[in-house]
Amino acid sequence: MTVGYEVTDGIAYLSFNRPDKHNALRDEDVLGLISALERLDQDDDAQIGILFGQGRSFSSGGDVKDRLQRSMEEGSTGGRAHEREAFLNTVNWKPVIAATHGYCLGHALGTALFCDAIVAARNTLFQVVEIKIGLPMASFVPRLGKAAFANEVCLTGRMFTAAEGLDAGFVTRLVEDGEHVREATALARLILDNPQPAVREHVRVRRLVAAQDVSRFGDLSATFVDNWTSNTAAQAAVAARTAGLAAKS
Incomplete structure (x- = not known):
């Protein structure tokens, strides 16, 4: 299994498991994430999920050979797996917390932003890689906090820190290196203290509103991306x- 799944005390721990490649995401890894999210949705023993990466990074983003070069060779991005619908077409709307460290780049940044909270270790480096390979990512702007900051990092494609993410407002908690999963667990337990129907309704509304905001930007670039x-x-x-x-290599 490319994405691990373990449950402890009502919390499902979903983990990227390709540490030798900084958890670079192939199609099979994205499909593994979709399966793990679907499992969480139906798992009566888990009320909340924490997504993290094994090894040195959360994820360095889409695998260049398996996803980028393959799309070029096929002449389309249509064959690439994507987890967006797994976040938006759930039945039970259980919250998911991203616990990031090391690299959180490109597709992986998008994955973290789909989650309902981001707990980031200080050593996390984020990047909107897509602009570097000719893909406009204005659809990231509504999810990256302060508008001027979001616009700048989407236009430049520069790396930025977890502290910048906290200041911009899209990082929920900034924690010391190595503490990201532990602090995400502490946050999960606080959420679990509340009546879960209210929590899930909050998640449902937040995700759907966020998706509408993203679509307003993304739809305008659909022809360019195609x-x-x-x-x-x-x-x-x-x-x-x-x-x-x-x-x-």
Whole structure:
């Protein structure tokens, strides 16, 4: 299983398990996350989930060879798995907390932002990688807190820290390195102290409203994204990124 699943005291721990690659996400890993989220939704023993990464990072984002280069070769992003619907088409609307450390880049940043809270270790580095490979990500702007900050990191694609995320308002708690899962557990227990029907209604409304905000931006770029694989600048950027990673390995 590419995504671990364990339950303790009503809390399901979902974990990315590709530590040798900083948990870079292949299609099979995203499908594993979808399965884990669906399992959480139906699991009577779990009332809340915590998503974290094994090893040095939460996740370095989409695997360049398996997702980016593969999409270029296929001429479409349509074949790539995505967990968005697993967050939006649930039955029981159980909250999920992202516990981040190390890299939380690109697709993985989007995953964390789908969650209902983010507990970030100080060593977390976030990045909107997509602009570097020719994909506009204005749809991230409503989810990254302060508008000016969100706009800047989406335009530049620079890495930014967990402390910046806290200041911007999208990081829920900033914690010391190595304490992200423990602090996420403490937050989960506080949430579990409340009547769960109210918690789940809160989650349902928050996610659906957030999805509407994201769609307002994303829908405007739909045609551009559909034609991304035929964009020569994007093709060159993906090729350069693939070559750079190959040189490092």
